[in-house]
Amino acid sequence: MSVHRFEPRVYHTSIGTHAPVLTIASGSTVITTTVDARGMDATGKQVTERGNPQTGPFFVEGAEPGDMLSVTFDRLRPNRKFGWSASAIAPNVLEPETVKQAPDEAPARWEIDQEAGTATLVEPRTALGRLTLPLRPMVGCFGVAPPRGQAISTATSSTHGGNMDYRGFVEGVTVHFPVFVPGALFHVGDGHALQGDGEIVGTGIEISFDIQFTVRLVKGKALQWPRAESADEIMTVGNARPLDQCVQHATTEMVRWLQEDYGLDARGAHLLLGQCVRYELGNMYDPAYTMVCKVSKSLLAGLEAGR
């Protein structure tokens, strides 16, 4: 159970079978940093090209296709005093016939106060004034190398994770990935100080991060789509277009999970989801959108008791 401090020197704007930057054992913790979506580091200096540059990949010893890699985000902390965002809702999120009336894109700047735990709008000036919002740091883009020799742009997402831009990927959450290549090759980047549902302006409040995560390998457990757990909920993630298809992937993966690990037959899983499921919108901006399917752990505990 070792702890690795890793300082990145190279970044990737695709997630694929790139040369590993570090080899770690299951159970290991990594303490590192990520640059923001434009490649700017903690000092505000641009150190790599823009486009959600990723720290990594990290090679997990013993990981093979057909295994599951679990990554717990132990610590996710913005590490500088400003973030930036876009300020215009993306045209694909508006009624097409109203797009011409929408404002053009212009950058917005936010002050980040770590102690107060807030982000404050500095510019542009609008009737919002110095809108102040609570921080809720999350990572937008992370995942494992996809199968088939692919390297997939960090603009998008799929079964391997990627640019899911879901505001629920916060400190304390564990994300489970299918392993497609030896070593799994975990990549991580694109921190947001906070973000709305859907990432509808195309950004959260983008910022560099100090990050600590722990990996755990589960042999011989095959997933179809990413899964995740918070203290209160289990989650499955569907990445595709349109949103309907995201819901199909996430729901089907949840049915599988309930059957595999929670002792339900198909009927029971369907019945439970029918009256109790919750969905959250990750992003509706990237080439693949993201919907998350959630079930409260309290229901699953109750289920055990009810049997």
Place this chain on the structure above:
Amino acid sequence: MSVHRFEPRVYHTSIGTHAPVLTIASGSTVITTTVDARGMDATGKQVTERGNPQTGPFFVEGAEPGDMLSVTFDRLRPNRKFGWSASAIAPNVLEPETVKQAPDEAPARWEIDQEAGTATLVEPRTALGRLTLPLRPMVGCFGVAPPRGQAISTATSSTHGGNMDYRGFVEGVTVHFPVFVPGALFHVGDGHALQGDGEIVGTGIEISFDIQFTVRLVKGKALQWPRAESADEIMTVGNARPLDQCVQHATTEMVRWLQEDYGLDARGAHLLLGQCVRYELGNMYDPAYTMVCKVSKSLLAGLEAGR
């Protein structure tokens, strides 16, 4: 500000310019009942054909096209001791290639305990056992007569409301509709003891209701899509397919609302939504799906203060 007690004798499975059952003034309260989605009343007797039969329509004096009708759900209470639901997730919510493995539809029966505030699964028997869930009564289908001489099936929804099947339409919520025809012609039905997001099995826990609502007419206020308010949030509703289009309608309507009533210019509205918007999935089962766009009233209050 009168209170009307109304006992329905006729029901409609389309929302349209049907003969009014009662004429009421703005500010009036109506106490009435609704049958369940199959036309069964409080005694469990089928009194009309199935398909979300509606109580009403109620003619609101003075309502003209271009006005807004606000309906507050003062009281929504299941009025019998059992409800029913479907038990298989609809094929359109599953990955197409897994549909053949899904269970066939079979009805489920739930005991409703008003005092305990719970619904308990009675059949079918699964590993869920007697799953017990808290009641959260909501109405699935309600709205006003659409324009252009249309009568629209209560299976679906559009700008006039209809079968939105959103679990947030609970007691205490006010829903605002565009008025398309003289008198607005409000219809209501399809009570659910509770429901999951997406209504993915095609039903909530379906049950007859005692219902009390109050109408208020606002002259000369034109909406494009339904809006709603709870104690904590303002909401806009998009009804269409696919879900992407629902999000477009709901988001665009929210931008309009923020500009009309909350003193924001377009830039401010876009910036606020970008980092603060929330979405919830109404239904992904009916011919038109439903997505709800939400903003916390605390943000809007803060906005006033921040200026």
Place this chain on the structure above:
Amino acid sequence: MSVHRFEPRVYHTSIGTHAPVLTIASGSTVITTTVDARGMDATGKQVTERGNPQTGPFFVEGAEPGDMLSVTFDRLRPNRKFGWSASAIAPNVLEPETVKQAPDEAPARWEIDQEAGTATLVEPRTALGRLTLPLRPMVGCFGVAPPRGQAISTATSSTHGGNMDYRGFVEGVTVHFPVFVPGALFHVGDGHALQGDGEIVGTGIEISFDIQFTVRLVKGKALQWPRAESADEIMTVGNARPLDQCVQHATTEMVRWLQEDYGLDARGAHLLLGQCVRYELGNMYDPAYTMVCKVSKSLLAGLEAGR
């Protein structure tokens, strides 16, 4: 087999259970006229409100729910010397991020020369000059009354037909409809001198028509979606959003048709369509889009011989 000459005095902008204008027997032919999409007649005078006003409905004696109504377009002829169209591609047909660069809508005017069989662009003036195109007259919106007491706007389409805007609905084609209400209640309107695939500017070249059609009732033959036949092809029609769903409806209806009437089992129908099917895009503008699934009659004849 009587022939009825009918001069319309009333028009409808929804398709529903309106008062019949004429009762006809199966086998009857009707000679009548339609106004254009804006309600302008052969003289160019606006005689009714805009929005694809329909001539009819025609009550077909003996038609009952569960029957099939076949309508053959014997003659479809523009009856005046000018038509009009829109000139800007609808925003929903363009990449969302390019919508702001698109031209604003401005009306275009076309001269119609019946003898030459051409439409010539008169205005606006562009590098197209006096673009001259061959006429291919077709009807955009027609259908039968939908079930459940509905009246559906002539802006859209569904299982009952409606505003399908498919350029293949030309003279000589027979369209088959499911009957949902007694008398079927056939409506027709919205003639186009010609139209591109997808009706992507939102109009064809819109014009009033002289029209002749013949109805035939087939008892006890239930369709799910409209079907059609030309001299060379059989066709099924799916009306929905998004286009994917249109394809699903049209393809599934074609599988049913091949099994019901052409002696194929499911495997044979799937195999045939897999390598031989053709699709055409009706409209991608209206609230419901339209895709048409086609099979060559020569393949079906060959099929008989091949057995």
Place this chain on the structure above:
Amino acid sequence: MSVHRFEPRVYHTSIGTHAPVLTIASGSTVITTTVDARGMDATGKQVTERGNPQTGPFFVEGAEPGDMLSVTFDRLRPNRKFGWSASAIAPNVLEPETVKQAPDEAPARWEIDQEAGTATLVEPRTALGRLTLPLRPMVGCFGVAPPRGQAISTATSSTHGGNMDYRGFVEGVTVHFPVFVPGALFHVGDGHALQGDGEIVGTGIEISFDIQFTVRLVKGKALQWPRAESADEIMTVGNARPLDQCVQHATTEMVRWLQEDYGLDARGAHLLLGQCVRYELGNMYDPAYTMVCKVSKSLLAGLEAGR
């Protein structure tokens, strides 16, 4: 203007920046072979893993990002006596509620007669008998290396081409690609003896090919999406999901092309497409679907004359 005979020894199931197998100059012709979708060569032997294995990549001298690579298919010929196909329509092409009634997938075998120019169904046995269809050889999957260090699975398609499965990519057609990486890196594979629209069973009649193509480099001409030309038509290709988005990409690219190369302003391009555009469905099976937008060259010639 040299001619290269190339015998492949390695194949790729992703399109990316793989090691070039041959470096060629603009104007060069390559004569080579492709294996079928399962990796079987002209002798029927499986020589590489399944999944649309690609011959290449071919490095075109002088090609740089921002250029256009034109590839003409001089000769596309099946080179063995049998092909295979799937026999069940994919679940995503059927109404979801009918999927359970569809036949399960079972392989079909076809005899290919090069001299007669036909494919004849050998098995399975259905009422289709020995269905005989005319050959129309086309390539399903081909393209250039994508940007950003990506390698994209040959199961799917995007701006770089890929698995478009469009039956119009036949002998004589020229396809134009945006160049994203030095050398362009052209890949080609996945020949079909013939295919229906939509590739709705997930395959054409899959077979190995003798193939001859000629490349031409156009410096400094940037495309957003693939374009193509046959003797009679110009075409643009949109690859995405859902089909609506494919239409958006293809249509927008066609507007750009008409403005860049055919002397039209935006208004003229929109007007022309509005009444004259044609669409064809490439595939509705792969992760990204394909729609093709077409304009007749006769219209464009007429356009020159009309000015």
